[in-house]
Amino acid sequence: MVLGPGTQAPNFTxxxxxxxxxxxxxxxxxxxxxxxxxSFTGG
Known part of the structure; x- marks a missing residue:
């Protein structure tokens, strides 16, 4: 899934x-x- 600036993100918790x-x-x-x-993966 690709979201750009101004795109509504799907709901999540x-x-x-x-x-x-x-x-x-x-x-x-x-x-x-x-x-x-x-981040924080050493790679």
Missing amino acids: LNTHSGQITLSELRGKTVVIGFHPA
């Missing part, structure tokens, strides 16, 4: 230190999603 958060809970707020495939 993530675990946090204080429980879970779902992307749809943040509707109307600015959200930045970062993906770093090689």
Whole structure:
């Protein structure tokens, strides 16, 4: 799946230190999603 700037991301849920958060809970707020495939992998 390729998403570009301004593209609506599919809804998903993530675990946090204080429980879970779902992307749809943040509707109307600015959200930045970062993906770093090689971070912390030694590659």
